[in-house]
Amino acid sequence: MRILGLNAYHGDASAVVLADGKLLFAVEEERFNRIKHSAGLPKAALKAALEQSGLLPNQVDFLAIAKDPNANLLSKLKFVVSHRPSPDFIQYRLNVSKSSKEILKNPGFFFGGDGKWRAKGIRVEHHLAHAASSFYPSGFERAALLSVDGFGDFSSVMMGIGEGNQIKILKRILFPHSLGIFYTAATQFLGFSKYGDEYKLMGLAGAGGPRFLNEFEEIIRLEENGNFKLNLEYFLHASGWVDMTWSEGEPVLSRAFSEKWTKLFGPPRGAQDPLTQRDKDIASSVQALFEKSLFHLLNHLYEETRIKNLCLAGGCAFNSVANGKIFDNTPFEKIYIQPAAGDAGTALGGALIVAHQRLNQPRNFVMDHAYWGPEFGEKEIEEALSDKHKMLSEERVKIEKINDENQLCQKTAKEISERKIVGWFQGRMEWGPRALGNRSILADPRHPGMKDILNERIKHRESFRPFAPSVLEEKAGDWFQMKIPTSPFMNLVFPVRPEKKNQIPAVTHVDGTARIHTVSKITAPLFWNLIHEFGKLSNVPMLLNTSFNDNEPIVCTPKDATSCFLKTKMDVLVLGPFVITRS
Numbered sequence: 001m002r003i004l005g006l007n008a009y010h011g012d013a014s015a016v017v018l019a020d021g022k023l024l025f026a027v028e029e030e031r032f033n034r035i036k037h038s039a040g041l042p043k044a045a046l047k048a049a050l051e052q053s054g055l056l057p058n059q060v061d062f063l064a065i066a067k068d069p070n071a072n073l074l075s076k077l078k079f080v081v082s083h084r085p086s087p088d089f090i091q092y093r094l095n096v097s098k099s100s101k102e103i104l105k106n107p108g109f110f111f112g113g114d115g116k117w118r119a120k121g122i123r124v125e126h127h128l129a130h131a132a133s134s135f136y137p138s139g140f141e142r143a144a145l146l147s148v149d150g151f152g153d154f155s156s157v158m159m160g161i162g163e164g165n166q167i168k169i170l171k172r173i174l175f176p177h178s179l180g181i182f183y184t185a186a187t188q189f190l191g192f193s194k195y196g197d198e199y200k201l202m203g204l205a206g207a208g209g210p211r212f213l214n215e216f217e218e219i220i221r222l223e224e225n226g227n228f229k230l231n232l233e234y235f236l237h238a239s240g241w242v243d244m245t246w247s248e249g250e251p252v253l254s255r256a257f258s259e260k261w262t263k264l265f266g267p268p269r270g271a272q273d274p275l276t277q278r279d280k281d282i283a284s285s286v287q288a289l290f291e292k293s294l295f296h297l298l299n300h301l302y303e304e305t306r307i308k309n310l311c312l313a314g315g316c317a318f319n320s321v322a323n324g325k326i327f328d329n330t331p332f333e334k335i336y337i338q339p340a341a342g343d344a345g346t347a348l349g350g351a352l353i354v355a356h357q358r359l360n361q362p363r364n365f366v367m368d369h370a371y372w373g374p375e376f377g378e379k380e381i382e383e384a385l386s387d388k389h390k391m392l393s394e395e396r397v398k399i400e401k402i403n404d405e406n407q408l409c410q411k412t413a414k415e416i417s418e419r420k421i422v423g424w425f426q427g428r429m430e431w432g433p434r435a436l437g438n439r440s441i442l443a444d445p446r447h448p449g450m451k452d453i454l455n456e457r458i459k460h461r462e463s464f465r466p467f468a469p470s471v472l473e474e475k476a477g478d479w480f481q482m483k484i485p486t487s488p489f490m491n492l493v494f495p496v497r498p499e500k501k502n503q504i505p506a507v508t509h510v511d512g513t514a515r516i517h518t519v520s521k522i523t524a525p526l527f528w529n530l531i532h533e534f535g536k537l538s539n540v541p542m543l544l545n546t547s548f549n550d551n552e553p554i555v556c557t558p559k560d561a562t563s564c565f566l567k568t569k570m571d572v573l574v575l576g577p578f579v580i581t582r583s
Contacts, residue, residue, distance in 0.1 A: 001359065002055060003062045004119065005351030006042060009099055010067070010152075011195055011251040012344035013042035015049040016372075018351045021361040023137070024053045026372040026431040028344045029249070031556040037196045038553075039246040041103075042347075046111055052374055057113035064122045064354045066129035066346030067100045071153040075174050079154075122358065124350040126152025127314070128167065130341075133349030134311035135162035136356055137367035138336035144305040146297060149314035149342070150180035159226070159301050162311060165356040165363065170304055176238035177230050179293055180316055182220055185235060185256035186286040190279050191269035195251040202321055203465040205287035206511040208280030215264055216289045226300025228293055234260045275464070291322045295329040308333040313349070317341035317491070318433070320515050324493040327483040339370035339432030339489040369523035370436050370489060373429030376558050381575045384558035391566050396583045403577050405526060412442075412574055413533035415581075416543065419444050420571035421458060423548055425561045426526055430554070434490040435547035436517060437470060437527030439554050439561075441570070443506065443544040445469055450506035450544060457569035460551060466515065469507040471542035472531055473518040479504070479542065480516055490517040506544050517545060 003018040013029040025048070030036055032044035050057065104121025108114030124132075130147035145160040145167065156178035159171040183198050192200045219234050232238045236258050245252050262268065269279050294316070302308075310332040312323070317337050326332055338345060355361045385392065385399065392399070402408040416422055422442045430436045441458060443450050455461055468490055469479075476482055481495040493515045496508050507514050521528040535541035548555045550568050555561045558575055565573040565580065573580040 001355070001361065002060050003064060003351045003354050004046070004049065004060045005064045005066070005347040006046065006103070007066050007343055007347040008041055008103060009039065010343050011037045011039050012342055013038055013040060013045065014340070014344035014347040015042045015045040016347045016351055017049045017053040017055065018355055019053070021355045021363065022365040023348070023367065023372060025049045026340070026348060027374065027429070030553040031373065031429065033249055034553055035249040036553050037251050038249040039251040040249055041110055043111060048374055057108070057116040058118055060117065060119040062122060062354050063104060063107055063119040064124055064350035065100055065103060066124050066126055066350040068123040068125045068153055069100065071125040072155055072172070072174060076154050079175060122354055124353045126346060127155055127158035127172070128169070128353060129346035129349030130313035131158060131160055131162070131167055131311065131349065132352045133345040134313040134336060134338050134341065135167060136352040136363060137338055137365060138311050139366040140309045140311065140334070140336065142307055143309040143311045143336070144301050144307045144332070145311050146301055147314040148179055148294070148297070148316035150178055150184060151175055156180060157297065159297070159304070161305055161307065165360055167357060171226070173227065176232060176235070177228060179228070179290060180314070181235065181237055181256055182230060183286065183290055183316070184253065185261070186282065188255060189257050189261050189265070189268045190283060191271045191273060193271060195253050199318065200462060200465065201283045202287060202319055204275070204280055204283040205321070206509050206513070207464055208277070208282070208284035210285040210288040211281045212265070212285035213288055216285050220289060220293055222293060222296050226297050228296065234258055287321065290319065291325060294322050295326070298326065298330040298332065302331050310335045312337045313341050313345065315342045320491045320493045321513070323491055324483070324513070334484065337489060337491045338367055339430065339434060339436070341491065342433070344432065368488065370430045370432055370434070371428040371438055372431040374556065375428040378576060381558045381578055384562045384575070385578065385580070387559060388562045388566060392580070395566065398581045398583060400579045400581070401577050402579060405529065408574070408577060408579070409526070409530040409533045411579060412530055412572070413537055415572050416442055416444055416534055417537045419447055419450070421454065423561060423565050423570050423573040424530070425548065425555065425558065425573070425575045429556055432489065434517070435545060435554055436490060437519060437524050437545065439548040440545050441548050445504040445507045445542055445544040446538065446540055448505040454546065458550060459546065466509040467507055467544050467546050468515045468517055469504065469542045470517040470519050470527070470531060470545040472528065472535065473520045475541040476516065476518045480514060482516070486518045486520070487516045488518055488520065488523070490515055492516060503540060504542065507542070
């Protein structure tokens with residue numbers, strides 16, 4: 001039974017393929033068209049999903065799309081009558097709904113292969129897809145479920161219970177009240193206006209203090225039974241003036257905050273303005289209230305379920321700072337967050353709902369790694385190097401092929417220990433926004449100036465944003481105050497042990513924490529071996545790991561990686577067995 005899952009007409013468009021309940025392939029559209037958070041139709045992602053899974057359109061049994069225009073329909077109608085949003089906004093939403101329905105009726109018209117598709121189309125509610133994407137691959141037989149984001153199918157929060165093959169929905173919080181919109185509005189107010197910039201606010205928060213917390217508590221009001229409400233005077237979305245559009249794939253979200261923010265905090269920061277202490281303190285206050293609100297939801301969820309396993313999903317599940325504090329602020333003892341917890345992951349969740357809740361297929365798949373994207377062999381690597389031969393020659397690079405993996409890791413580890421910056425391209429690409437050792441830029445975590453060097457030479461990003469450590473799984477507890485043994489998807493922040501901070505300054509945030517990626521010898525043997533070799537040279541069993549890109553989506557192909565190497569000041573590029581070194 002082959003199921004194709006799609007996230008379409010939404011940010012982070014994506015496609016996945018399941019066969020008999022097991023994941024074969026998962027990828028975001030942005031990796032192919034090179035537009036961050038690409039929205040619209042995931043044409044290239046779907047094409048790659050079919051090709052690399054060895055499927056033809058007529059071999060797909062079900063096509064699931066994570067959008068259900070009929071979900072919460074009565075609440076939508078009541079809102080339109082009572083709030084009278086703008087006609088343009090209503091028409092925009094109707095057009096999106098119509099397009100998603102048409103995909104399921106005639107996928108060949110949108111994706112090619114017209115007349116060859118026999119798949120049955122199924123719509124899955126947005127937050128149900130989020131919850132399913134976390135629960136079904138978690139390995140938990142029973143778990144409490146929470147999905148939190150901006151909005152999807154007219155809701156911003158869904159609580160539920162997952163047990164066996166079934167998901168039971170306990171509660172929704174509906175439009176216009178949303179923690180995601182609150183966080184987005186604050187992000188925009190601080191001058192970070194690109195779609196998906198919320199992680200910048202999270203990074204900035206560690207540099208400030210929550211001195212505006214009282215003011216923000218007038219903007220979000222926590223209520224009984226896990227409820228909350230936004231003070232809508234501070235927002236524009238309830239009037240229908242906030243929507244997401246995309247031109248050639250790039251999603252653009254219009255301004256979410258009203259003029260009342262200006263009256264309370266002063267003028268919004270411009271994108272090029274220097275960051276002031278006010279801005280840092282606003283970020284800290286927003287993060288503190290977000291955490292308080294999240295724990296409010298989670299503690300109510302626990303009271304309702306009395307289950308200590310938690311599956312978390314939705315865009316807000318990327319708030320790794322809050323995630324790391326769940327253990328100290330709620331009764332939950334185990335947490336699972338899959339690597340594409342945001343909207344890309346709804347493609348997976350929609351497909352899993354069909355497999356398990358509709359078809360009652362057994363759960364026989366646990367997602368314990370993120371390597372579900374495309375893979376490229378030596379032929380493609382040699383073609384990329386040949387294509388860039390002239391530019392590589394001008395750079396006076398040395399190209400060496402090392403077939404022995406141990407020798408490859410030893411050489412690369414030595415380069416990193418000598419403070420070289422290394423692009424590392426291996427195996428199947430990661431699913432989700434984190435580089436987890438197959439499409440990574442690596443550096444020495446011991447170097448106190450390495451963060452500035454990376455930002456100047458490679459990443460060209462804000463100085464306050466931290467870099468993450470990739471640490472051997474079995475050594476993580478020696479270096480970090482871990483609340484659970486592993487963090488394989490880099491979505492939990494924990495404190496660095498006080499006695500270790502001075503040894504790894506490049507991956508320690510200003511508040512003494514780090515966003516940790518634990519590396520397993522079983523699921524990532526080559527990357528584990530590289531870190532192990534670096535540990536033998538340095539007595540530090542970790543590497544600084546950041547995504548292989550420069551203000552673009554993470555590289556997908558050998559050509560992408562070679563282009564990124566050439567346009568930056570990276571010292572070494574390791575493409576499979578090929579080591580390309582600048583002289």
